[in-house]
Amino acid sequence: MVSIDVSNAYVDFPIFDAKSRSLKKKVLGKVGGKIGTESRVPIIEALHDITISLREGDRVGLVGHNGAGKSTLLRLLSGIYEPTRGSARIKGRVAPVFDLGVGMDPEISGYENIMIRGLYLGMTRKQMEQRVDDIAEFTELGDYLSMPLRTYSTGMRVRLALGVVTSIDPEILLLDEGIGAVDAAFLNKARDRLVDLVHRSGLLVFASHQDDLLLELCTSAVWMDEGRMKLRGSLREVLTAYKGKDPFENISAEVAERIAAGHPVAVKGGE
Numbered sequence: 192m193v194s195i196d197v198s199n200a201y202v203d204f205p206i207f208d209a210k211s212r213s214l215k216k217k218v219l220g221k222v223g224g225k226i227g228t229e230s231r232v233p234i235i236e237a238l239h240d241i242t243i244s245l246r247e248g249d250r251v252g253l254v255g256h257n258g259a260g261k262s263t264l265l266r267l268l269s270g271i272y273e274p275t276r277g278s279a280r281i282k283g284r285v286a287p288v289f290d291l292g293v294g295m296d297p298e299i300s301g302y303e304n305i306m307i308r309g310l311y312l313g314m315t316r317k318q319m320e321q322r323v324d325d326i327a328e329f330t331e332l333g334d335y336l337s338m339p340l341r342t343y344s345t346g347m348r349v350r351l352a353l354g355v356v357t358s359i360d361p362e363i364l365l366l367d368e369g370i371g372a373v374d375a376a377f378l379n380k381a382r383d384r385l386v387d388l389v390h391r392s393g394l395l396v397f398a399s400h401q402d403d404l405l406l407e408l409c410t411s412a413v414w415m416d417e418g419r420m421k422l423r424g425s426l427r428e429v430l431t432a433y434k435g436k437d438p439f440e441n442i443s444a445e446v447a448e449r450i451a452a453g454h455p456v457a458v459k460g461g462e
């Protein structure tokens with residue numbers, strides 16, 4: 192059974208090379224975790240007392256300002272970061288998709304990169320061999336797939352990475368913003384694959400600043416603020432509190448239709 196249980200977890204980053212004399216005692220900025228200057232080494236408190244339980248079928252969006260702790264929370268949920276205090280128990284195969292470029296080698300071919308990246312995301316070699324043709328077709332990269340990755344443009348790399356990412360079968364899928372930052376035309380083509388990917392994942396946590404993607408992929412949400420969980424609830428409720436207005440007010444007919452096809456409950460109003 193897939194599950195994540197985080198209890199009273201903190202993540203601190205001690206900064207050994209900070210110019211501590213120039214740090215103000217109180218940080219007044221709105222962005223980022225709290226910087227403690229009490230000890231000799233300044234400490235950024237990226238996550239503060241996080242308690243959350245996630246189960247199969249949960250589709251959780253993470254929202255919040257820059258530096259609020261979304262990416263750090265995803266890394267905690269994936270087991271990449273251990274909590275400084277508290278606990279995090281993760282059961283299930285995790286596919287962390289934080290940076291589309293991670294796990295790509297510029298010196299080997301597109302085909303080889305498809306295999307390597309798939310293995311990195313928890314697939315077996317056999318599974319990847321069965322999917323490589325489908326991925327190749329989706330990317331439309333043709334003969335370039337036999338060329339080293341360093342010969343690709345940025346957009347071509349994104350096509351390759353998105354092709355692989357959307358072909359995997361994760362139990363726990365942790366997605367960071369980056370995936371929404373790709374070229375709009377290609378994202379449209381990738382959108383159906385992305386929605387399918389999310390539907391066959393046991394559990395999704397998705398950090399994003401884009402309402403339409405959140406509405407399409409998630410049903411509940413967490414609002415992070417200065418490393419704390421400020422609010423947890425249905426996606427509609429959390430986005431309304433975070434943005435100050437109902438996200439469904441200005442939704443385009445096209446997005447509304449896609450959301451309705453994906454999870455009608457959320458559209459009917461607040462689960």
Ligand SMILES: Nc1ncnc2c1ncn2[C@@H]1O[C@H](COP(=O)(O)OP(=O)(O)OP(=O)(O)O)[C@@H](O)[C@H]1O
Pocket residue numbers: 204222223224225235236237255256257258259260261262263264415
């Ligand atoms: N490796 C690190 N070393 C030191 N501080 C870090 C590190 N990673 C994150 N932080 C700090 O932790 C806090 C939370 O950062 P995080 O990247 O989780 O925010 P975020 O909500 O994902 O932001 P964004 O929306 O800008 O991506 C910030 O104050 C940041 O400066």
